Amino acid sequence: MSTLSRRSFLAALMTSVALPQIAQAAGGLAFDRDTLIELARDMASRPYAPRPKVPQDWLELSYEEYQTRWFRSRDALWSKTDRPYNVDFFLPGLYFPRAVQVHTVDDGMARLVPFDLSLFDATDKAPGLTTEGALGYSGLRLRTELSEPGLKNEFCVFQGASYFRAIGIGQSYGLSARGLALKTGDPMGEEFPEFTDFWMETPNPGQTHLVLHALLDSPSVTGAYRFHIEPGTSSVMEVEAALFAREDMAHMGIAPLTSMFLFDRTNHTRFDDFRPAVHDSDGLLIRNGAGETIWRPLANPKHLQISSFGDENPTGFGLMQRPRKLSDFADLEANYHNRPSLWVEPKGDWGRGAVTLVEIPADKEIYDNIAAYWRPHGEVAAGTRVDLAYRLTWGGDPALPDPLPRVTDTSGGKRIFGEQGRIMTIDYAPHPLFNDGPEALTLHISSPHVETSAGVLQRNPETGGLRLAFSFDPKDRDLVELRAQLRKDGAPASEVWLYRWTA
DSSP: OOHHHHHHHHHHHHHHHHOHHHHHHTTOEEOOHHHHHHHHHHHHTSOOOOOOOOOHHHHTOOHHHHTTEEEOGGGOBTTTSSOSEEEEEEOOBTTBOSOBEEEEEETTEEEEEOOOGGGEEEOTTOOOOOOSSSOOBSEEEEEEESSSTTOEEEEEEEESTTEEEEOOTTOOOOOEEESOEESTTOTTOOBOOEEEEEEEEOOOTTOOOEEEEEEEEOSSEEEEEEEEEEOSSSEEEEEEEEEEESSOBSOEEEEEEEEOEEEOTTTGGGOOOSSSOEESOOEEEEEOTTSOEEEEEOOOOSSOEEEEEEEESOSEEEEEOOOOSGGGTOOTTTOGGGOOEEEEEEOSOOOEEEEEEEEOOOSSTTSOOEEEEEEESSOBOTTOEEEEEEEEEEESSOOOSSOOOOEEEEEEEEOSTTOOSEEEEEEEOOOGGGTTOGGGOEEEEEOSSSOBOOOEEEEOTTTSSEEEEEEEOOTTOSEEEEEEEEEETTEEOSOEEEEEEEO
């Protein structure tokens, strides 16, 4: 695109943010990724200005009133064409006070998808609503043929701030990702950047992927995002982002993930619940730059806790859902056993930093209380450009090189028969490294805070894998860090298990 065309696009788009009808009337604007990057750069040079909210009657909708309208999928974007994808839209209001603008891109020309309330069916209890003002959609849903020819099923949703989520074939929605996290867990409060506009490249017939662009804005930063999305057994997203700092940023979270962990067998006694476990994810998996595979079971602490796993150029990290049997949860409605894991693979040099885990106390499963992200070392100065690239895989556990025996379960409780202290058990999945029996393995159990027992390793006849059990006495300590790993002939024979016990 020429410099003149790019300047024209920037000027027109800055106007269309406030008056989307102008972009529509113009019959389209030239668009490409470079132009979006220049728009984000230009916005970062200006003071932050929040977008206007939707009209007041939309903001005052109750949850029940919001549910009285739903999108009519037979009228989805591209539904009456031979395009392989359909796009549904969500209404603003209630939890979504600011609407986003959605555009399509055909042959390098962007055209606004105008807001249209008539695309939504409603019950007789649906209240009348204003149709003028700062309206648009709150987000979008992507559908395509997955397992049934002729039937387009949903696999991805972008809605709310910079949140989005996806599933593999046959899975149920669970954890979410975000475009960017700022000041997560900080005492002064978190900042939530927002995707303000989406541009979807119209797919060709037979195309297996969809390309979506997004503009991000917040008081501290702007960004131009590109998502190359390919659904399947696992849904895979190739993400590129160019970020421009408006202000100095001391706490930035890259490739942030958000999930829910209420309880499992480590803390079930705190909840009077018929189910043995309730969570969207049960552990943080890290493959660090040194090639070490770390498994950190999640917790629902009584007080906010933040864990940092220092590293340089990590291979990947993610929040996993490893229990896969209905009986692991005994929930016929939530289908927690069917929730996806999400794995982040950095591309390029991410340098020094830390995989950061934030665990927030929660008393109900409606709250997302877990966050994980990469926190770069040092501060990002105002005026700085940061370029990022990474892959997101929504599905099962990642296919790591030289995969080690996986931790499948962690349990803990008081020692019995009047003895002091606590017992921890770690179950490992069957693996060829276990073929010579437990006696061929050495146990490495440690803590910087307390002494631990030597540990006992046994075959688990129900799983076919192994179980490690050991004990420790926290005495009057409120927090104990624990580490365990199996080794064979001096080499790792399991993931590194890290756990933070709290009183």
